[in-house]
Amino acid sequence: MTTTFPINPPAPAALLLPEPGPVTLHVNGQSIALTIAPWTTLLDALREHAHLSGTKKGCDHGQCGACTVLMNGTRINSCLSLAVMHQDDEITTIEGLAHGDELHPLQQAFIDHDAFQCGYCTPGQLCSAVGLLSEGHARTAEEIRELMSGNICRCAAYPHIVSAIQEVMHAQPLRP
Amino acid sequence: MKSIKAALIDATLNTVETLVGHLPDPAPDPLRNAREFIGKPYPRVDGRLKVTGQARYATEHPIAGMTHAVVVHSSIAKGKISHLDTQAAESVPGVLAVMTHRNAPRMKTPETASLFNPVAGSNTSVPVMQSADITWNGEAVAVVVAETLELANYAAGLVGIRYEEEPAALSLEAEKGNATIPTLVVTQSPEVNIGDAKAALAVAPVVSDQEYETPWQNQHAMEPHASIAAWMGKDQLLVYDSTQSPPGVQHNLARMFDLKPEQVRVVTEFVGGAFGGKVAAWSNVPLAAAAARLVGRPVKLALSRAGVSMVVGGRTLTQQRVALGATLDGKLTAMIHTGYGMRTTKDVWAEQYTFPIRHLYASPNIHVLQKVVRLDRVQNSYMRAPGETPGSFALESAMDELAHKLGLDPVELRMRNEPDKDPTHGTYFSSRHLREAYALAAGKFGWDPQRPEPGTQREGDWLIGTGVATAFYPVQQLPVTIKARITADGHVEVSTSSIEMGVGLATVQTQHIAERFGVPYERARYLHGDTDLPMSQASGGSAATSSVGAAIHAAADKLTEKLLKLAQRNKQSVLRGVKRKNVELRAGGLYRLDQPAVGESYEQLLGASGQAFVEAEGSVPASALVLNMKTSMASYGAHFCEVRVHARTRQVQVRRFMSAFDCGRIMNPQTARSQIVGGIIMGIGMALMEEAVYDERTGRLMTPSLGEYHVPVHADVPEFEVYFLDEPDPVMPMGTKPVGEVSIVGTAAAVANAVFQATGIRVRHLPITADKLL
Ligand code: FES
Ligand code: FES
Numbered sequence: 001m002t003t004t005f006p007i008n009p010p011a012p013a014a015l016l017l018p019e020p021g022p023v024t025l026h027v028n029g030q031s032i033a034l035t036i037a038p039w040t041t042l043l044d045a046l047r048e049h050a051h052l053s054g055t056k057k058g059c060d061h062g063q064c065g066a067c068t069v070l071m072n073g074t075r076i077n078s079c080l081s082l083a084v085m086h087q088d089d090e091i092t093t094i095e096g097l098a099h100g101d102e103l104h105p106l107q108q109a110f111i112d113h114d115a116f117q118c119g120y121c122t123p124g125q126l127c128s129a130v131g132l133l134s135e136g137h138a139r140t141a142e143e144i145r146e147l148m149s150g151n152i153c154r155c156a157a158y159p160h161i162v163s164a165i166q167e168v169m170h171a172q173p174l175r176p
Numbered sequence: 177m178k179s180i181k182a183a184l185i186d187a188t189l190n191t192v193e194t195l196v197g198h199l200p201d202p203a204p205d206p207l208r209n210a211r212e213f214i215g216k217p218y219p220r221v222d223g224r225l226k227v228t229g230q231a232r233y234a235t236e237h238p239i240a241g242m243t244h245a246v247v248v249h250s251s252i253a254k255g256k257i258s259h260l261d262t263q264a265a266e267s268v269p270g271v272l273a274v275m276t277h278r279n280a281p282r283m284k285t286p287e288t289a290s291l292f293n294p295v296a297g298s299n300t301s302v303p304v305m306q307s308a309d310i311t312w313n314g315e316a317v318a319v320v321v322a323e324t325l326e327l328a329n330y331a332a333g334l335v336g337i338r339y340e341e342e343p344a345a346l347s348l349e350a351e352k353g354n355a356t357i358p359t360l361v362v363t364q365s366p367e368v369n370i371g372d373a374k375a376a377l378a379v380a381p382v383v384s385d386q387e388y389e390t391p392w393q394n395q396h397a398m399e400p401h402a403s404i405a406a407w408m409g410k411d412q413l414l415v416y417d418s419t420q421s422p423p424g425v426q427h428n429l430a431r432m433f434d435l436k437p438e439q440v441r442v443v444t445e446f447v448g449g450a451f452g453g454k455v456a457a458w459s460n461v462p463l464a465a466a467a468a469r470l471v472g473r474p475v476k477l478a479l480s481r482a483g484v485s486m487v488v489g490g491r492t493l494t495q496q497r498v499a500l501g502a503t504l505d506g507k508l509t510a511m512i513h514t515g516y517g518m519r520t521t522k523d524v525w526a527e528q529y530t531f532p533i534r535h536l537y538a539s540p541n542i543h544v545l546q547k548v549v550r551l552d553r554v555q556n557s558y559m560r561a562p563g564e565t566p567g568s569f570a571l572e573s574a575m576d577e578l579a580h581k582l583g584l585d586p587v588e589l590r591m592r593n594e595p596d597k598d599p600t601h602g603t604y605f606s607s608r609h610l611r612e613a614y615a616l617a618a619g620k621f622g623w624d625p626q627r628p629e630p631g632t633q634r635e636g637d638w639l640i641g642t643g644v645a646t647a648f649y650p651v652q653q654l655p656v657t658i659k660a661r662i663t664a665d666g667h668v669e670v671s672t673s674s675i676e677m678g679v680g681l682a683t684v685q686t687q688h689i690a691e692r693f694g695v696p697y698e699r700a701r702y703l704h705g706d707t708d709l710p711m712s713q714a715s716g717g718s719a720a721t722s723s724v725g726a727a728i729h730a731a732a733d734k735l736t737e738k739l740l741k742l743a744q745r746n747k748q749s750v751l752r753g754v755k756r757k758n759v760e761l762r763a764g765g766l767y768r769l770d771q772p773a774v775g776e777s778y779e780q781l782l783g784a785s786g787q788a789f790v791e792a793e794g795s796v797p798a799s800a801l802v803l804n805m806k807t808s809m810a811s812y813g814a815h816f817c818e819v820r821v822h823a824r825t826r827q828v829q830v831r832r833f834m835s836a837f838d839c840g841r842i843m844n845p846q847t848a849r850s851q852i853v854g855g856i857i858m859g860i861g862m863a864l865m866e867e868a869v870y871d872e873r874t875g876r877l878m879t880p881s882l883g884e885y886h887v888p889v890h891a892d893v894p895e896f897e898v899y900f901l902d903e904p905d906p907v908m909p910m911g912t913k914p915v916g917e918v919s920i921v922g923t924a925a926a927v928a929n930a931v932f933q934a935t936g937i938r939v940r941h942l943p944i945t946a947d948k949l950l
Contacts, residue, residue: 017268017269017270017327017330037324037326039326040324040326044325044326047236048244048324048325051238052229053229053232053233053235053236054228054229054230055229056233056398056399056448057400057478058398058399058400058481059481059881059882060480060481061481061881061882061883063481063881063882063883064398064481064882066398093229094227094228094229095228095229095230097228098228103224103227103228107227107228108227110223110227111219111220111223111224111227112219114217114219114220114846114847114849114850116223116226116227116678117449117678117679117680117847117850117851117854118397118398118399118446118447118448118449118450118677118678119222119225119226119227119231119446119448119678120233120397120398120399120448120449121398122226122227123229126227144890145890145891145893146890146891148890149889149890149891150889151889151890152398152882152887152889153398154395154396154397154398154449154451154858154887155398155449155678155850155854156853156854156855156856156857156858156888156893157850157853157854158853158857158888158889158890158893159853159893159896160850160853161890162890162893
């Protein structure tokens with residue numbers, strides 16, 4: 001039995017590939033000048049070009065949240081966005097949450113509540129939680145769970161992540 | 177006379193006995209009740225690295241000249257590549273190579289890791305890209321290497337492939353007629369016959385006899401399988417790999433590339449989850465090394481999420497029959513557990529779904545028989561509590577069905593059939609506190625032994641139900657060698673090649689070292705994850721804590737002797753002339769047992785001898801044989817859960833989950849709780865959503881992303897309470913028993929049983945989706 005599967009069309013002779021060019025990102029208060037092709041995602045620009053590998057790739061499809069970073073304080077999936085679109089934005093990654101040796105309260109709470117196991121989803125969970133707190137929509141554990149559901153943790157540290165977020169949320173003055 | 181097959185099985189089992197036959201030291205570990213460091217909720221030693229993004233996973237090691245590789249997967253299940261067009265991909269500027277079977281470096285066929293060959297380090301014995309042959313849909317057929325990931329991804333789409341397709345075996349149901357009996361199920365016989373179960377079932381006053389099905393499942397650790405491979409010259413290979421077994425990967429690569437193991441170094445600082453999916457190497461690892469050789473530069477190969485589910489084997493689908501017969505007062509008279517799982521042409525990994533029934537309940541008549549069905553799919557493999565997980569779904573659902581028929585409380589049914597000896601081996605239990613676990617969890621949960629009839633409890637639009645199930649996971653021991661070093665400044669450092677995948681091993685061993693050597697926590701250090709360190713096999717089987725612990729214990733004994741020798745040589749030493757059995761490591765030194773204040777610190781002992789350090793190795797052999805040992809050893813637990821099912825949409829939510837465990841001594845209640853909760857949540861995923869769907873005409877995976885293969889997210893997670901009895905096992909190191917996997921066992925059944933009580937509908941085919949409740 002012979003089945004023929006369509007062969008992909010050969011690439012056109014003069015292939016127009018996106019050319020690498022200068023892209024400047026503002027990450028954690030620093031300007032980073034990169035030379036990257038415009039089809040480079042923000043996630044790959046951070047991990048592979050800027051060597052900020054704290055931001056993780058779990059799916060590359062916007063389905064897991066491991067790549068969550070803050071764009072001007074708003075949480076986004078960096079795998080679903082091109083780096084070249086963010087030259088005017090202030091990007092905060094996991095590497096930028098602490099002030100020197102002083103951890104962000106959420107980072108400390110994650111340690112105290114054992115809110116991770118392998119740690120691979122953790123940078124995304126933390127950036128997402130920072131975004132969640134500043135959005136100010138979540139009050140109850142149930143609301144936290146709902147609004148953190150874009151961040152998968154296969155180790156399933158979920159209950160501890162929620163209690164860590166709750167602790168920090170209740171230590172902060174409530175937003176109107 | 178025995179059949180040839182039975183004789184062969186006996187012979188194999190005997191070889192296993194002599195190969196790794198090992199009885200745990202019956203002398204109780206003095207540390208089993210120690211409380212200075214063991215048993216306290218120390219935060220993870222790597223916590224700070226993990227919350228600041230500094231923990232480095234496999235592909236995060238910067239190496240100059242890095243290139244990026246992307247895998248192209250086959251689109252047929254069986255046949256041959258008849259035509260390959262790589263030209264278009266190769267002509268893309270920045271593409272360095274398109275590796276296919278035509279130009280891939282020669283690699284020997286990998287060997288499947290097993291108890292007989294633990295360092296083989298591969299999950300399959302299928303040759304990797306050495307011919308035009310295709311053995312499953314999704315197999316790697318090309319690897320594109322380019323200067324950037326984007327170029328490699330783009331060019332991968334330009335590789336043109338035609339196939340000559342052959343008929344393939346793709347449906348378990350359709351192939352069942354060709355099922356065979358495997359030689360072994362892990363280390364046990366696939367068949368058990370005690371009494372006459374068929375005859376006893378036929379005359380039993382109350383019977384439950386049903387078929388249960390569990391689907392193929394994927395581990396889907398958040399970190400996709402990934403490696404960096406870099407050749408240093410022709411014959412030195414450095415690999416950063418996301419693996420549970422650096423030495424396994426090392427030996428696998430050495431074999432495939434005709435090197436000595438010393439020529440391959442595998443480093444694994446952190447693993448982003450594994451759940452059995454990284455126990456040994458899949459084809460992506462040798463492919464990274466081959467691609468690096470082909471292009472003469474370091475290669476980074478991270479599988480895509482889809483690639484993970486195509487290249488990495490998940491948990492086999494199963495079809496199981498559980499038949500239980502009982503007297504009117506709920507005493508089991510017959511237990512039958514038979515069924516089918518899959519195998520591939522090259523390899524047989526018969527998942528041990530009949531293990532729970534062999535050890536959980538007393539019955540005079542037991543029949544167990546496992547069969548395997550050959551399919552042309554990716555090799556089935558390990559996933560969190562392989563065997564016990566699908567097996568317990570069938571068995572613990574069946575117990576619930578029987579309890580319902582008897583009109584008996586399902587907790588009481590289990591208590592009436594608690595064995596006092598191992599039901600199939602006749603051995604005594606080293607420790608078994610399942611009754612206490614049930615009593616504790618039932619009390620906390622507020623369990624009502626006289627629950628209302630199924631389908632009668634309602635809160636508004638929601639139907640409410642509760643369910644129970646038993647958790648079980650046997651003790652195993654992994655082959656481990658560690659090196660322990662005491663330095664002249666009073667620090668103790670233990671090193672081994674085994675890894676930390678998030679279970680907390682590095683943290684609990686640091687506690688253990690501090691306790692064992694009597695040093696402050698800050699002076700204890702545990703180094704891991706590098707084949708340059710003493711060799712320890714894969715982390716898995718929930719056995720790392722006790723196995724590494726036993727090896728540290730062995731090294732500590734040797735170091736006690738070495739330190740005493742140093743003291744004997746020193747005329748001033750207060751320990752001169754003291755006998756070995758009269759000293760112990762304590763309070764940062766060596767002290768007399770009869771006069772606890774008399775002794776010397778490590779600083780004094782080493783200072784006086786002018787030595788910078790003293791070190792010793794400690795080892796323990798493998799033993800997956802514990803179920804064959806003098807004592808029957810396992811962890812146990814009792815799950816209680818409450819679900820609600822929407823009366824109209826049939827959405828199922830788990831509301832409360834409470835469990836109590838007999839997992840021996842708990843080293844760290846915080847990390848242990850994390851593991852237990854993680855396992856239960858994965859079990860809830862198994863119960864309600866996890867299912868890999870294959871097109872049985874083409875063998876194509878229809879659930880290649882997390883958009884199709886659903887795993888639990890925050891919103892799926894109930895309220896939890898977890899209790900540990902914290903009873904030390906008398907024969908295990910530090911009194912510990914398995915913690916990692918036991919909690920997923922029984923979880924799906926507890927949920928299914930609760931769904932039955934809520935709705936009156938028994939779902940025997942996982943996952944329990946809304947359509948099955950209409
Ligand atoms: S990597 Fe971006 S959402 Fe998964
Ligand atoms: S900690 Fe492992 S995936 Fe979340």
